[in-house]
Amino acid sequence: MSLQDALLRNYSSHGSGALPVADPSTAINLLFGVAIHQIIELRGWDQTLVTRLWLRMSWQDDFLQWNPDDHGGIETLVLPVKKVWTPDIFLYNNVDGEAGGLVKVTDVVLNSDGTATWNQPGIFRSACPMDTSLFPFDEQVCELYFGSWVHPVTRLNITATPTVDREQYQQNEQFILEEPSEIYTERRCAYYKFNLIQPWVILMILNIAAFYIPADCGERLGFTITIMLSLVLFQEVVAQQLPQTSTTRPLMSRFFAMATGLVGFTIMATILITRLTYCTLPSRLLCHRIRRVLIDKVAPRLGMGISQPPKKLSMSFSDPNFCNEMPKLSRSCSVREVNTEHLIKDIAVFCRGFTQYLKEKNDRMDELDECKMAALVLDRIFMIIVATLSIAQCFYFLAMEPKSC
Structure with a gap:
């Protein structure tokens, strides 16, 4: 039996909707980060921001651990996203026709110690109240509110990274991304x-x-x-x-x-x-x-x-x-x-x-x-x-x- 089959056979017995913790009374710690790839559009007439983001999430799964020595030295494993637990992250200030949840298109990377990493790309349309009093010399600050839709903070503790990664950022023709800690733009x-x-x-x-x-x-x-x-x-x-x-x-x-x-x-x-x-x-x-x-x-x-x-x-x-x-x-x-x-x-x-x-x-x-x-x-x-x-x-x-x- 392969390592993946063995892990998923034991994993399915715990239920796909339950938090992957051995002690049900403890919370799961989720490290949440955002890498901005592109500001597609910041529309003033309806005050919406369209961005292409990569969401980076990492957590500890107590039910997906193994000893590399028992499995030929395998330390990492890629599992289908629909067969393991993933956090129900939603964009709260979403203005798109969708509910604001993530479309699961990438798989989850597991380490032998149970650390799960999930990098999820997506295009998000969010509300961005704009102050256009200095247009066309204005600067705008847009905030994206991500969080769990089902689990309270006592069960799912989300810790956000202090900065927004823009290493792969593609420059926008209309706005300049100023601050790495937030989507702070200056109009060209x-x-x-x-x-x-x-x-x-x-x-x-x-x-x-x-x-x-x-x-x-x-x-x-x-x-x-x-x-x-x-x-x-x-x-x-x-x-x-x-x-x-x-x-x-x-x-x-x-x-x-x-x-x-x-x-x-x-x-x-x-x-x-x-x-x-x-x-x-x-x-x-x-x-x-x-x-x-x-x-x-x-x-x-x-x-x-x-x-x-x-x-x-x-x-x-x-x-x-x-x-x-x-x-x-x-x-x-x-x-x-x-x-x-x-x-x-x-x-x-x-x-x-x-x-x-x-x-x-x-x-x-x-x-x-x-x-x-x-x-x-x-x-x-x-x-x-x-x-x-x-x-x-x-x-x-x-x-x-x-x-x-």
Whole structure:
């Protein structure tokens, strides 16, 4: 009879479900270790970790011992896993469709003194609550809870090794495994730097450059709306990679929201400046005093140096509007016999009225030009505000980038 048959014949009489201890009142000591082979995926949107692990378990089996001298010096023996006792280890925070138990695919290695070693590989899907407040510069700590499903600690005493073996670890393209004592990962941010952060910075620069497009040109409004749509698209891409939670707001989402707000401010500023540029009387958005403060006080401080050249209007007798502007004197435009004294009086009245008309028209044109110049000053102020906030936002965001990026 072979050694394996002899051991299993005596072993089956003790029952396959009972603990392999000679004294039923004592507990069995299980040494439990984990070797991580690969982080397959750490998904943010459903907060799950998928890993390929090798579970290493060792215990003392009192019913599987022999004397090597009696069996040709055999000191180790491999037995089928389904014919000997193995610990019922489960992954407690399992989120897979399976129950979380181990699929027994490897055999058990026995020593002559009864020491059993079982190395069991497997792919595990576990829950991993993630803190994405610093995304994409975040670091995550995932814990795997293994234990017996049937036996209490008084019957099965599990002692875990202090570190996770990563000698055979295959690097993940998205995360860096930092600490050997736990699954502590740091996100690789190169992908996000070139696919999200860099386009975001370019869009912020374009938003500032939009102020160099004339406000009275409709292209500026269309240009800024295009930037807004691009930011919304990028924000949707970020949202698809993050958990749907309201407890934390990722860093990237916060900055995209701020960028969207700045572009929205640019759109509103463009609408306001366009309205001021085409200011029509009698509706005025800015009173005369505010316009003069902007032109005389603010413009020089901004280096604009706006000056308002005087405009003089004149009208000759050959102007076709000459008679239309002065209906009272339309009769003087026809050739007829007139009294010299009456003619002199009519000319005097005409000169006074026409002078008043030119003065009022000059005042209206000056006021319209004043509105346009005030709009230019406001446009420069809005550009400085947007540029300052955009640059500060970019520097603050990039300052939080870890050195590993």
